[in-house]
Amino acid sequence: MSDLMSAFGPTDTDLGVNELARRTGIPKASVSRLVKEMEAVGLFERQGTKVGLGLRLFELGERASRRRSVREVALPFLADLREATRQTVHLAILDGTDVVYVEILRGRDAPPLPSGVGGRLPAHATGVGKALLAGSPPAASDAVIAAGLTRLGPRTITAPGPLVRQLRRIVASGLAYEFEESAPGVACVASAIRLDARPIAAVSASGWIGKVDIRRVGPAVHTTALSITRALTAARA
16 A cells, blocks of 8 residues: 555656556556555545545644644744745655655745645755754765765755765754755755754745845744744643
């Protein structure tokens, strides 16, 4: 079942049995049987001759304690950050070598962004990913490097040395910058949210290169991350 769910890419809304069988390598007859079972429990929903991911998956995802608690506490601060900066604001967590976007509040003049709520991007190519890697144990960045530094944008870091040096600077400043690393025309600044000195999520603001001085936005992003950290700490206490 997990193979069938993983077959859906970031832009896929529905897939047919033949395509699911092709992507997973599972025989078509087995795919048909599994799809029916997953429909019965709400993991898949029928869309004509195809199926899409069901609401049950959304419900289960919303119950994930880390995602729910961080998002609920962070949301008012994210809204304030968007209001103050007029940029698109992200909240993301690190999952293996990727970041998963928990919340996105889009600015009015937002550039085309590759991110989406529930979507994934390679951590090394995003501001939030670099903010999280910088504060994580070395094994996290080692895994990212071992997986290969895939190019997403025209200025994605694709060599280990420059990435490691940038992560060191992020540790010192508390801010991670991205300039056209995830997509053309995008500038971003991010900062990690911590509990017990461990990064559990990151917040960022993104906008058009040339239209926003992203370095001037940095202090507001950092302050937001610190405010969310204090609120989470208080909520846990």
